[in-house]
Amino acid sequence: MTEAAQFERESMEYDVVIVGAGPAGLSAAIRLKQINPEIEVVVLEKGSEVGAHILSGAVLDPSGLNRLIPDWKEKGAPLNTEVVDDNFYILGESGQIRVPNWPMPPLMNNHGNYVVSMGNVCRWLAEQAEELGVEIFPGMAASEIVWDKGENGADRVKGVVAGVMGLNADGTPGPQFEPGMELHGKYVFIAEGVRGSLAKEIINRLNLSEGHEPQKFGLGMKEIWEVDPAKFRKGRVVHTMGWPLGKNAGGGSFIYHFEDNQVLVGFVVHLNYQNPYLYPYMEFQRFKHHPMVAELLEGGKRVAYGARAITEGGWQSVPELSFDGGVLLGCSAGMVNVPRIKGNHNAMLSGIEAAEAAAAALAKGRAGDRLTAYDEAVHGGEIGKDLKRVRNVKPLWSKLGLWASLALGGFDMWVANLTGWNPLGTWKHGKTDAQATGKASDFQPIDYPRPDGKLSFDRLTNVSFSFTNHEESQPCHLTLKDETIPIAVNLPQYAEPAQRYCPAGVYEVVEDAGDPRFVINFQNCVHCKTCDIKDPSQNINWVTPQGGDGPNYPNM
Secondary structure (H helix, E strand, O other), rough: OHHHHHHOEEEEEEEEEEEEEHHHHHHHHHHHHHOOOOOEEEEEEEEEOOOOOOOOOEOOOOHHHHHHOOOOOOOOOOEEEEEEEEOOOOEEOOOOOOOOOOOHHHHHHOOOOOOHHHHHHHHHHOOOOOOOOOOEEEEEOEEEEEEEEEOOOOEEEEEEEEOEEOOOOOOOOOEEEOOOEEEEEEEEEEEEOOOHHHHHHHHHOOOOHHHHOOOOOEEEEEEEEEEEOOOHHOEEEEEEOOOOOOOOOOEEEEEEEOOEEEEEEEEEEEOOOOOOOOHHHHHHHHHOHHHHHHHHOOOOEEEEEEEEEEEOOOOHHOOOOOEEEEEEHHHHHOEEEOOOOHHHHHHHHHHHHHHHHHHHHHHHOOOOOOHHHHHHHHOOOOHHHHHHHOOOOHHHHHHHHHHHHHHHHHHHHHHHHOOOOOOOOOOOOOOOOOOOOOOHHHOOOOOOOOOOOOOOHHHHHHHHHOOOOOOOOOOOEEOOOOOOOHHHHHHHHHHHOOEEEEEOOEEEEEOOOOOOEEOOOOOOOOOOOHHHHHHHOOEEEEOOOOOOHHHHHHOO
């Protein structure tokens, strides 16, 4: 605990406090005000502005938006690029096989979806929320949970601490110190996105994952490219699997032709890979040299870069969603449909469902209890339907490999799509992604080609295109439970994989007069949370830096 925690803080009271101005949090705020304009709602956003920390593919299924704001087209929502062409390829090192669309279940069809910048969609949603009277505070990182006891004596979430600024590196107050304030809510909605620090604390303290499978994750890396207009095909969507990952890891790519000759190029590596020498960022860079991809990008220029973890556990990994005093929304709970590579629609739907449950409770004079109606709405509604029918794709892929998951997973999805019944039942994930990491002695290092500076780039150069900034005098937000473990345990046993799994070059092992030393360059951090997930010793704990710090994505 820092000295900041010893200061008396002012408090503000709201009906609903929402942590995170992503699609889930903003949808909840809008829906609350639609139901009852008198409900007092505040949204806290750790980014410097709404959208600054939003990174997503993204092909948006508009079902959530249709329900939230049916006249979104008339209101100018930034959905301008409808999908016109849907392609799926299995890549080899020098060629590719096109997988026809007809054998795929209907849920895989992108007809009626839109290629978007989710950052810009969230900026627009924030405008709609503010017009309804929602208070939105960007640059206000929610760093602590305020706990109290409910009527039954159980732990209850009362609110959050936000806005702590100006701490010195050792945690003591600096000359510009601000202790922040407590924001109390009759209900607190946690919408931080993947592996949020507050959600992690709540899930662990209240045992919300008990009886559920461990959450699984992928690392998604993305670049925006401006390409030759002659090669640009607005609305074209391409997904690939196979090379360069092969048997080393699960994953694949996306290539979305957006607007203004911009193409969104992304690469996802499933974080349950075994080989600690795997270097996800370099796999992404190598991917761009595939002839099919290189032909598109040659003559263009990369204009932005970012990275973010993705929840991949699916239905069987979703924890309990409600707790005394609040709920988990969207990716804080893990609502991504893995084969569709889509979660924004479910995030928005979760915000709507939580808002309707909270509004009904507030109308009855309730406060601080469990919104069990929210759990029921998610399990029995569109989100449950969306996730249940694809629930075996990820564990099949992890246990049996790519081809078996395509065949068996496709069969399972087809039957579930037609009947609502999964013939394969519910497969389990088993290990966490950290536990899946193998010992270095069982694997060989992987020789990656050097980036050429044209199609592929080194990490630090690319990080500059995320426009990341952290005040260097503050405490490091990447905390170690035991400072000796990186060198004493992770280096000899796992070749310290933090050097490779981080897509921003935060972690280094530096030789200091013959002795290795673990260095954390937290200024580079793009808040992807991979270290918190993949560290085999589970020694790294990601906590929020002061508000406004981190990436400043313009249109990711």
